Amino acid sequence: QNSITDSTAVYQALLVIEFGLDIHRIRDLINARLICAEDKLKRKLYPKFTKKLAVSCSGLVWMPDHGFTINNHVFSSSRRVENQEDLLDFVSESSTKPLPLNSPLWEIQVVKNFGDHKDTILLIRVHPILSDGLSLAHNVLASLTDLDAISCSVPKYSTRGKVYRFVKSFFCGSLIFLKEYFFAKADFNLLHGRHTIRSSKRVVSWSEPFPLENARRICHVTRSSLNEVLVSVAAGALRSYLQLNGIENPYNMHSLIPVHYRSGVSEFSIENNQNVYMTMQIPTNTEGAIPRLWKMKSFMKHVNHNALFSVSRFVRYVTSYTLPSALYNRLWKCIRNKCTCIISNVPGPEGPIRFGSRLIKDLVTWNPPTDDVCVSINFVSYDDQIKMTVMSDPSVLPNPELITRDFAYQMSCIAELLANRRIPGDQMTKRLEPLELDSEIHAEPTVEQIHHKMSLIQQELQDLKIQLESEGKHKHVAGETKIIRKIDFLKEQFRELLVESRQRRAAEQENAMILSEDDPDEDLDEDGEPKRPFRRRTLSISSRMSRLSTVSQSSTVRPLAANPATQFDLSSEIDSESEASFRMDGISQTGRKQHRRLYSEHPKQFEILEYASSPSVERKLRTF
DSSP: OOOTTOTTOOEEEEEEEOSOOOHHHHHHHHIIIIISOBOTTSOBSOGGGGEEEEEETTEEEEEEOTTOOGGGTEEEOSSOOOSHHHHHHHHHHHHHSOOOTTSOSEEEEEEEEETTTTEEEEEEEEOTTTOOHHHHHHHHHHHHSSSSOOOBOOOOOOSTTHHHHHHHHHHHHHHHHIIIIISOOOOOBTTBSTTOOOOSOOEEEEOOOEEHHHHHHHHHHHTOOHHHHHHHHHHHHHHHHHHHTTOSSOOOEEEEEEEEOOOSSSSSOSSSOOEEEEEEEEOTTOOSHHHHHHHHHHHHHHHHHHTHHHHHHHHHHHHHHHSOHHHHHHHHHHHHTTOSEEEEEEEOBSSOOEETTEEEEEEEEEOOOBTTBOEEEEEEEETTEEEEEEEEOTTTOSOTHHHHHHHHHHHHHHHHHTTTOOOTTHHHHHHTSOOOOOTTTTOOOOHHHHHHHHHHHHHHHHHHHHHHHHHHHHTOHHHHHHHHHHHHHHHHHHHHHHHHHHHHHHHHHHHHHHHHHSOGGGGBOTTSSBOOOOOOOOOOHHHHHHHHHHHHHHHHHSOOOSSTTOBOOSTTTSOHHHHHTOOTTSOOOTTSOOOOOOTTSSOOBOOHHHHHHOHHHHHHTOOO
């Protein structure tokens, strides 16, 4: 772990709260919910927040701070913060200040009247000796917010290979530790090496939010974990930064990955730091976002195969009890200093939370650098959005905004490349859905209902455009993105309804034409019974040829005059044999009495074009 004398080793969290809270109200809430919070047995939930470190003959111990006052730890900052640039400078300057060792190692700075909406800023600073970042985010936020519990996506560990990992770490842990950690080569690049000079200052930056739903879809399509996707994106951002500085093909780097392990009664205990740093190779030498993700998956498979997490935890436990304190710290410091950066992920609340009945608009956290590792990259999620934050040494990485700016671009590139890929198993799920056979329950909407839906969508589109114009004045990027996505969805829905309406109108017109062409006398046969409807079939080439020959033969029966008003009598041209075998349905039955219709009694005028285009007349004069 970090040395207690390291002033820069401080966890930091930035909360942007709605206007309406003063410093006295904030102190009362923190004192009641964090300092004086007790469990069912009347024991304090967070006793270290009222204790300080004291030197004894056996080392550092925790002692109660009898002079503890809430005013010394929750205070207003004298700095004026008006815009985003001032906020970056304020957080960077606060990251350099050490925490006093003669009092509990935490503080909360309050800044009022931030931005156009006069929001309130809370900068929470906690030393890592109190607890790890994940436990702090889960417990402290759960205690400070108005809800009794908040929903956070906790890390999940597979229990299938638990016995295998334990056995492998017990028998092969020493060999794996020597190969992967002790004898591994140290990184040498622009951000790490003997040429870099450390300083006590820190600079911070954070990116624009990216929808967590899109990130999860990338995980589902590629069958990857969220950590694999985020680490590959961080590797791509570091690669882009090195290329901007003239290094076209950087080598692969090693990064420290803090892994939280569960121990004790509570999954997230606030008593001790439950992080284990695990070294992992990241694919900064791979070009392309998708190939970089596949390479990251292969690195993660290598980590799981060698059970590096179990080996790291087992070796750390053994060395802490067998080696002296100085040798133990020197050993793990040598292992950590071989890496270039720290990459961590802190899952925050999945939905919006409130503090003192005021909405927490934004939540940003930073993981501090350690020893000679001067770059720390952290991913934090809040309200279904995820951000990248960077804290670095200005002498090594003076402009961390170049890395955070590339985060949204890398994620958007991966999402665009996988936009047309379906989620594995999604098609099978659709096939297994039960078919709804009840047409009365699921009746198709009428044309009037479709037009009503289209009018509602048009009204909603107008409202959204007005809202988009108002949001654009305040420059809310996240709100504009949501509104634009909703507008695109409504436009697509309106387009589908328009196509369906046109198809319904065309079908109704076709049905009306068919009904008008039918002869009511043809619905009954000569016996007075309903006749089987005529079935039109698609004609093949031979049928069409025979049909054309029939047309030509029938056309020779009547005179082909140029005048369209030529009259003729069909009764004299049809002989008795063809008359006996003639039926309307096309079936020859000579033994049955036929109904003879005298066309001479109803003379009509025919044209060749009318004969070829009128299906009712064609059926009447069809010969078999």
